Amino acid sequence: MMTIYDLKPEINIKGVSNGFSGFVAIAEQLSNAIRAQNKEDIVLAIECYPGVNYTEIKKDLFPLLSPNMTIFTDDYAYTVEEVQEKIKDVITEDRVFGVLSQYTIDQFFHENSIEKAKKEIKDSSGLTIVYGMGTTVISVPDIIVYADLPRWEIRCRYRDENLKNWKTDNADEDELRKYKRGYFFEWGMADRLKKKIYNQVDYLLDTNKKEQPAMIDGKSYRKALSQVAQVPFRLVPFFDASVWGGQWMKEKFNLDPEVENYGWAFDGVPEENSIILNFKGTKIEIPAINAVFAYPDELLGSKVRWRFGTSFPIRFDYLDTMGGRNLSLQVHPLVEYAQDTFGIHYTQDESYYILEATDNSTIYLGVKNNTDKDELVADLRKATSGDFEFPDEKYINVFPVKKHDHYSIPAGTIHCGGPDTIVLEISATPNNFTFKLWDWGRTGLDGIPRPVHIDHGEPNILVERDTDFVLEQLVSSADSKFENLSNQEGIQTEKTGLHELEFIETHRHWFSESVVIKTHESVNMLNLVEGTSVLVESLNGEFDALPINYGETFIVPESVKKYRITNAGDTNKKTAVIQAFVRNL
Incomplete structure (x- = not known):
């Protein structure tokens, strides 16, 4: 029997602008912003995360803005050969593994190329659009649009659209090598720039869906991430086939029946997953890790942040071998x-x-x-x-x-x-x-x-x-005798793991009606492992209740401190959630 499972969870954002959907509305808003600068010569930067479809932006957005000049950052960056020579020690010849690099985007532009770009912009009149990776290296923008993309979408484009890595000619290279280059080089470099210019971004552009862009102003975007860091929320899950994959998730989660199997489900990996922010009807999909970058203390907890920086330390995912191998x-x-x-x-x-x-x-x-x-x-x-x-x-x-x-x-x-x-x-x-x-x-x-x-x-x-x-x-073992860690009536809280060498601790909470849970000075990641549905509720009305169905993973920021989980199904049957948090050593 199919289980209710929300494949596109959203986070409703309050007290913000509506946002803009479609290239025409986006162009109109950008044109208004350009006019509001009240000067003749304007530089509009569209900073792009690796994998953003430049062709679509050029074809569908640029003609609506009528720029006098467009500058593509790749034309001023190192050549393909120069980039490869510089990073060969971190990319390695291995098909899967490299070395995590610490490069920043400015290290891939010659000084004379930067000066050339700046001179061309200075000599131009009217609107100049600078786009690509590293726009703020070669220009001083009046308006910054950040075009973002979650890593899972990038991985799909490697496979399905023959997407090339940055500054390569590797469209036909196998997906593992493309992913390796992204993981060990490109994404970290792009994230460093993303964090650096976060407060300068005037608009956030979502180009996840082909020909269906959406955009929100920077102030509303930053306000949204502030709200995310203070409420329970779900990530957008993604699913993939495997040589050993099974059939359980396909049936239970109402996935595409034409796919041979689903071996993987990632529904709790902020580095890879996205979140959907609903701005009064305009839906913006962004990498979930952006909220961690922006509000690490509130989301992770200050003690976790000081141990892990802006890396989200816990992940939940599914491995399905039901009918598989x-x-x-x-x-x-x-x-x-x-x-x-x-x-x-x-x-x-x-x-x-x-x-x-x-x-x-x-x-x-x-x-x-x-x-x-x-x-x-x-x-x-x-x-x-x-x-x-x-x-x-x-x-x-x-x-x-x-x-x-x-x-x-x-x-x-x-x-x-x-x-x-x-x-x-x-x-x-x-x-x-x-x-x-x-x-x-x-x-x-x-x-x-x-x-x-x-x-x-x-x-x-x-x-x-x-x-x-x-x-x-x-x-x-499920049938072991567990010490009850709870002092709440009718509640059984059990420590199920992890081993003392591991920094994650897990508690399983059994209840019929409701249970109050502490965050333990850490971000919490949870999953409903028994029962049909629950509500994650605030003890003092500070956030709206979050509905959770069987098998769904959700995150509770450390800033919440305490929260209630209420059984929304049959209270005659026991319900259980598994809670993971960083152990305070």
């Missing part, structure tokens, strides 16, 4: 390896919360007692030849799982999700650092063999994470 056998990097090798600040600690299971559901977790690491790695390497099947039953523990079990997976622990399971993955945010050790000989959906990373994996495999360790420290 095993995930890859994998391990995540130890923190020092992640820092030294990839330049990331913290590593991909994980956990698997079992949302749905059958009698066939399993998890591979840790190695068997007395496993010899050299023998294990030798067999993994032998299996990559294609003439040998890795004997997983010889080395790796396999445990049956059931609904509401919770398994901690600190970095260094070999693991793999089995078939016929819906996993709610509750983890640290870095999600690009999975070292596949064995992938059952499969190719990807693109027909290319899926990459295996034994060279990276070997130094990170901890064979002391064996059967005894797993059973003693990593398993939280």
Whole structure:
């Protein structure tokens, strides 16, 4: 039976302008802003996040503004060859992994090119439009429009529209390499500029939907992000197929029945997901991480911000193998390896919360007692030849799982999700650092063999994470006896994880009518894991109630402090939410 699941959640913004929809309305507003400058020569900058469709903006917007000159920043930036030479140490030859760069956009313009652009603008009369990445490097704009785009949309354009990376000719390159270049180079650089000019932006332009742009003025945009940081909200989820993907989400969440499977669902990753801001009917879709950039203390909490900066540290996602197959056998990097090798600040600690299971559901977790690491790695390497099947039953523990079990997976622990399971993955945010050790000989959906990373994996495999360790420290069984952490009548609050080496703590709250929850001085991410629907409510009326359906993930900013979750379904049945927050060490 289909579950109610909101695929396009919105955040209603109060006390702001209406916004502008369509190129004609947008051009009219920009024309009014140009006239309001009350001078003859105007520079309009359209600063673009990587992946924005320049062709559409030029074709549909520029003619309505009638500029005397247009300047494309790419024409003044380093050449393709110069950019590649400069960043080759961070992009690397690896198909998947690079090194997180610290570049800023101004480092990719020669000084004489900047002076040339500024002179051309100065010598021009009337309206000059400067567009692309780095508009404020080569001009001093009178009006700044920021054209933004969430990372998931960029990834879809890599795949579906042969989108090139910035300053490349790689339209036909495979999606993994394009994503690597974005993740390790472009996006961080663009985010640094985004944060730098945040208070200068006069308009925010949403070009997510082809030929359907929307725009809001900068003041209303900044007011909206201030509101986001003070109310519970949901991200816009996205779903994708996988070689091991299942059928459960397709049926339960009313997804496209023509898609072969859905293996992934990301509904709690602000770096990748978007949020939809509703400005009195005008809907603006932006990267969710923008709210973290703008109000990190209010959203994350000051203690979390001081540990993680403007990185959102918790992520929730789904792994669906119901009717599918095993995930890859994998391990995540130890923190020092992640820092030294990839330049990331913290590593991909994980956990698997079992949302749905059958009698066939399993998890591979840790190695068997007395496993010899050299023998294990030798067999993994032998299996990559294609003439040998890795004997997983010889080395790796396999445990049956059931609904509401919770398994901690600190970095260094070999693991793999089995078939016929819906996993709610509750983890640290870095999600690009999975070292596949064995992938059952499969190719990807693109027909290319899926990459295996034994060279990276070997130094990170901890064979002391064996059967005894797993059973003693990593398993939280649904039928265990839990201490009740709650003093509220009729409430059972249970600590289900994560392992003490991981910075995330999770509490599961069981209730029939309602429960009051504290944020624990941290941003909270939650999911309704039992029951049909709830309302997330303010204790003092400071925000409107947020409806949540079974399986939906939502965020509660630290600034809320306390909130109530009320059962909106059958109060004769127990309801449960899983709450994750950063443990205050």
